[in-house]
Amino acid sequence: MKLLHLVATELRRLTATGMARLALVALMLVPVLYAGLYLWANNDPYGNLKDVPVALVVEDTGSTLDGKAVNYGDDVKEQLLDDASVGWKVTTAAEAAEGVRDGEFDFILTLGPDFSKALTSAAGDTPEQAVVELTTNDTNSFLATTIAGQVAEKVRASITERVGKEAALSLLNGFATVRSNLIEAVDGATKLADGTTSAADGAKTLADGTATASAGALSLAQGAGSANVGAQQLDSGLQQLRAGSADLPAQANQLNDGAQQIAAGNAQLSATANEVASTVQDAVNQVPAARADIVAILDASSLTPEQKAAVLARLDQVGTAIDDGNTKVQQANAQIGALAAGSAQLAAGTQQLADNAPTLTNGIAQAADGSSQLSGGLQQLAQGSLDLSNGMQQLVDGSSALSTGLNTVNDGAGTLRDGLASGLDDVPNQTADQREASAQTISDPVALDTSAVTKASNYGAGMAPFFISLAAWIGIYALFLIVKPLSRRAVTAMKRPFLVATAGWATPAVLGAIQMAAVFGIITVALGYQVEHPWGMFGFMALTSATFATIILALNILLGSVGQFLGLVLMVLQLVTAGGTFPWQTLPGPLQVLHQILPMSHAVDGIRQLMYGGNLSLAGADAGALFFWLVGALLVSYLGTRRLTRHRTLRDLRPSLIG
Numbered sequence: 001m002k003l004l005h006l007v008a009t010e011l012r013r014l015t016a017t018g019m020a021r022l023a024l025v026a027l028m029l030v031p032v033l034y035a036g037l038y039l040w041a042n043n044d045p046y047g048n049l050k051d052v053p054v055a056l057v058v059e060d061t062g063s064t065l066d067g068k069a070v071n072y073g074d075d076v077k078e079q080l081l082d083d084a085s086v087g088w089k090v091t092t093a094a095e096a097a098e099g100v101r102d103g104e105f106d107f108i109l110t111l112g113p114d115f116s117k118a119l120t121s122a123a124g125d126t127p128e129q130a131v132v133e134l135t136t137n138d139t140n141s142f143l144a145t146t147i148a149g150q151v152a153e154k155v156r157a158s159i160t161e162r163v164g165k166e167a168a169l170s171l172l173n174g175f176a177t178v179r180s181n182l183i184e185a186v187d188g189a190t191k192l193a194d195g196t197t198s199a200a201d202g203a204k205t206l207a208d209g210t211a212t213a214s215a216g217a218l219s220l221a222q223g224a225g226s227a228n229v230g231a232q233q234l235d236s237g238l239q240q241l242r243a244g245s246a247d248l249p250a251q252a253n254q255l256n257d258g259a260q261q262i263a264a265g266n267a268q269l270s271a272t273a274n275e276v277a278s279t280v281q282d283a284v285n286q287v288p289a290a291r292a293d294i295v296a297i298l299d300a301s302s303l304t305p306e307q308k309a310a311v312l313a314r315l316d317q318v319g320t321a322i323d324d325g326n327t328k329v330q331q332a333n334a335q336i337g338a339l340a341a342g343s344a345q346l347a348a349g350t351q352q353l354a355d356n357a358p359t360l361t362n363g364i365a366q367a368a369d370g371s372s373q374l375s376g377g378l379q380q381l382a383q384g385s386l387d388l389s390n391g392m393q394q395l396v397d398g399s400s401a402l403s404t405g406l407n408t409v410n411d412g413a414g415t416l417r418d419g420l421a422s423g424l425d426d427v428p429n430q431t432a433d434q435r436e437a438s439a440q441t442i443s444d445p446v447a448l449d450t451s452a453v454t455k456a457s458n459y460g461a462g463m464a465p466f467f468i469s470l471a472a473w474i475g476i477y478a479l480f481l482i483v484k485p486l487s488r489r490a491v492t493a494m495k496r497p498f499l500v501a502t503a504g505w506a507t508p509a510v511l512g513a514i515q516m517a518a519v520f521g522i523i524t525v526a527l528g529y530q531v532e533h534p535w536g537m538f539g540f541m542a543l544t545s546a547t548f549a550t551i552i553l554a555l556n557i558l559l560g561s562v563g564q565f566l567g568l569v570l571m572v573l574q575l576v577t578a579g580g581t582f583p584w585q586t587l588p589g590p591l592q593v594l595h596q597i598l599p600m601s602h603a604v605d606g607i608r609q610l611m612y613g614g615n616l617s618l619a620g621a622d623a624g625a626l627f628f629w630l631v632g633a634l635l636v637s638y639l640g641t642r643r644l645t646r647h648r649t650l651r652d653l654r655p656s657l658i659g
Contacts, residue, residue, distance in 0.1 A: 006490055006503030007510065014482060023482055024511075031475030031515045035467045036522040043460035043527060049147060054086045055096035055105040063116035066170075072119050072130075073111040076159060080109075086151055100137045107148035108135035109155065119163050130163075132156055164443030172428070172435040179427040186424055189417035196410035203403035210399045214392035221385035228378040235371035242368040245361045252357035256350035263340070263347035270333075270340030277333035284326040287319050454532075454612035461529040465607035466580025468519055469600050472545045473571050475515040476552055479508045480564060485556035486641060497642035504641075505546075505553050505634060512545030532613030540610055540623060544603040547626040550633035551599065557640035574600035599629040 015021045060073025080088050091099070099105040110133035118130035134152040136145040294315055298308045430438060456462035486504045520538050523529045531537050551570070555563030577584070577591045578600040587595060595601045606622030609615055 002496075003499060003503050003506065006487060006500070007506045010484065010487065010503070010507040013484075020482070027478040027482060028475070028511060028515055028518075030478045031471035032518045032522055034474055035464075035471035035519045036526065038467050039460045039464055039523065039527055042463060044458045046459055049086050049151075050084055052086045052144065052147065053099075053105050054088055054148075054151070055099055055108040056080060056088045056090050057093045057096050057108060057110040058090065059093065059113045060111050060115040061113045061117075063120045065120045065166075070116055070120065072116045072159070072163070075162075076111060076155065079158065080155065085154070086147075097135070100135055100140070103137075103140050106140045106144035107137070107151075109133070109148075109152060110135065119159075122167060130159070132159070161444045165439045168442035169435060169439035172430065172438055175427055176430065176435065179424065179429060182420055182424045182427060186417060186420045189413060189420050193410065193413040193417045196406060196413045200403060200406040200410045203399060203406045207396065207399040207403045210392060210396045214389065214396045217385060217389040217392040221382065221389040224378060224382035224385040228375065228382040231371060231375040231378040235368065235375040238364065238368035238371045242361075242364050245364045248361050249354070249357040252350065252354040256347065256354035259343065259347040259350035263343035266336070266340040266343035270336045273329075273333040273336040277329050280326045280329040284322055287322055291315060291319060454608075454614045456612055457530050460527060461523075461611075463580065464523055464529055465604045465611060466578060468516075468523070468541060468607055469544060469578065469603040470571075470575065470580070471519055472512065472516060472541065472603065473548045473574065473600065476508055476512050476545060476548045477564075477567050477571060479511050479515075479549075480552050480556060480567070483508050483511070485553050486644070497645050498638050500645075501553075501557070501634065501637040501641040504557070505550050505637060508549040508553065509546040512549050513542040516541035516545050529611070531611050533610040533616070536616075536619070537607060537610040540603075540606050540619065543623060543626050543630070544599075544606070547599055547603075547630040547633070550630045550637065554633040554636040554640065557637050557644075570598075574598045577601060578604045580604050599626055602626055 013020075014024045056077060058073045058077045060071055062069055062071035062073075064070065077090065081090070089105070093110065096105060096108040096110070100108050112131060112133065115130050115132075118128045121127045132152055132155055134148055136148045138145050291312075295312065298311060301308075303311070428434075428438070456464075484504070486500055490500045490503065516538065520534075520541060524531055524534065552564070552567045555567050555570075557563070559566060573594065577587060577595040577598055579587070579595055584592060584595040584601065602622040602625040606619045606626070609619035609622070
């Protein structure tokens with residue numbers, strides 16, 4: 001009861017007069033005004049970027065792509081004006097430069113005269129990067145510069161996507177053409193492989209044939225050599241015969257003359273012999289008649305028979321000798337006749353020989369000349385056949401090399417065919433619609449699929465935990481401008497430091513809870529922020545305010561107005577370490593340590609967990625940290641109060657330098 005009495009006493013003091021009540025209400029509204037106005041002002045700044053004045057300068061003179069005139073600058077301008085994400089105003093470069101200097105424009109986005117030429121330069125030999133010029137002026141707003149960078153990046157990404165899609169589509173169309181050509185190339189390579197196979201077989205046959213031809217050429221060379229030797233011998237013989245037959249006509253005439261003379265002599269001899277033979281024959285023919293006459297004479301004689309027989313025997317011997325002589329004469333006559341006939345034939349032959357000897361000599365000379373020509377031709381033939389043999393050997397070597405080469409070509413053609421077929425499989429076979437879809441995917445390959453475990457409804461809701469915590473500290477700090485940390489009467493009279501310290505904490509804690517209720521109403525009703533755990537968040541806000549009240553109470557009890565000033569310093573320190581705007585990991589190392597220690601960091605994190613529906617265990621841990629600070633600060637307040645109940649120091653009695 002004494003605790004409530006002390007709190008009620010302080011409240012009555014705060015509301016004792018109209019000015020006191022006005023001051024209390026004004027101070028109670030400080031966190032409401034701070035949090036409410038700040039969050040209202042920053043409720044949805046990104047949604048209002050359309051009101052940010054931005055100069056758009058398009059100087060693009062266009063270019064030509066695939067024979068068509070293009071002007072990406074105008075296209076981007078139309079897209080930006082239709083999008084209206086910021087307050088675009090198309091203007092000249094001079095007006096834009098003047099406007100960004102005097103604050104008419106927050107920044108300038110410029111597409112230069114070579115913008116389209118640069119975008120289409122990738123199709124040429126000297127590609128260059130297109131430039132989107134961004135001109136900012138931090139005197140207009142530093143955040144405007146940050147926003148300008150985001151807008152420029154969005155424009156760059158949009159241009160990149162569009163140009164990338166066109167480039168990818170052109171590339172895919174090229175692939176389609178390449179695939180079509182590859183199909184023809186595969187067919188051609190297949191035919192080439194078949195042809196090289198046939199050529200390799202033909203080359204092998206040619207090599208075999210040329211080997212045979214080479215062997216034949218070698219035999220021909222050898223035969224031609226032998227023929228050449230024979231022709232040379234024939235020519236030598238004919239030349240000798242020519243030389244030897246040069247006097248043949250004259251000698252043949254002499255022979256003919258001799259033969260004619262012999263024939264004439266033999267003819268006379270034959271005629272004489274014939275007469276002799278006829279005479280002898282006539283004599284022989286007369287022998288029988290003579291013998292008969294002799295026989296008759298003998299018969300008429302007296303000779304005895306023996307004598308007669310002896311005479312007849314002698315007579316028959318003579319007759320026989322005559323017959324034998326006649327026979328020899330007839331034989332000699334016949335032989336002389338044959339000799340005369342032969343001599344006549346010989347004379348006729350020699351006459352014919354003499355008549356034909358010039359012709360023979362001329363023929364021998366012609367044969368000698370022909371043999372010389374034949375010898376020269378055969379020599380040329382031998383040399384040519386030798387050359388032919390050597391050439392055929394080279395042809396054999398060449399055809400063998402050709403066969404080997406064609407086998408290599410055949411292997412290469414097969415590899416080419418297989419490689420082209422394999423490459424054909426790697427080239428996408430897409431329809432025009434599929435290429436369009438692929439180009440879209442290539443130009444913008446990654447889509448951002450956002451899934452949030454928890455999500456603040458807008459920028460103001462995202463900043464609310466920080467400003468609620470800050471408003472709680474400011475509200476408590478302001479309250480201690482009129483709230484007495486301790487009742488000096490109670491300190492002096494009651495001698496119960498814990499009760500007095502608790503009463504000194506309870507009054508601003510109750511008022512702080514009321515402030516938090518008002519702030520909670522502002523963010524949930526006036527600003528309409530979604531709160532996932534409203535009762536838990538309100539309780540946490542009340543705990544935060546009570547903790548801050550305990551800390552500032554302890555500083556006031558220990559250090560008086562200096563402690564009140566340190567409360568302001570501590571607020572500034574927590575302002576930069578709480579991680580209310582940027583992640584606390586971006587802080588310098590020492591400040592990160594303070595982030596882990598100071599209570600506002602836990603207040604911001606706990607409110608986030610409860611407001612966005614996050615991890616309640618983390619909110620519980622943050623509540624535990626705040627409770628630790630509360631108990632610790634309350635213990636310090638108790639110790640300070642106990643010191644005051646026992647003795648006073650000169651600082652306690654001396655007015656503070658601050659007030």
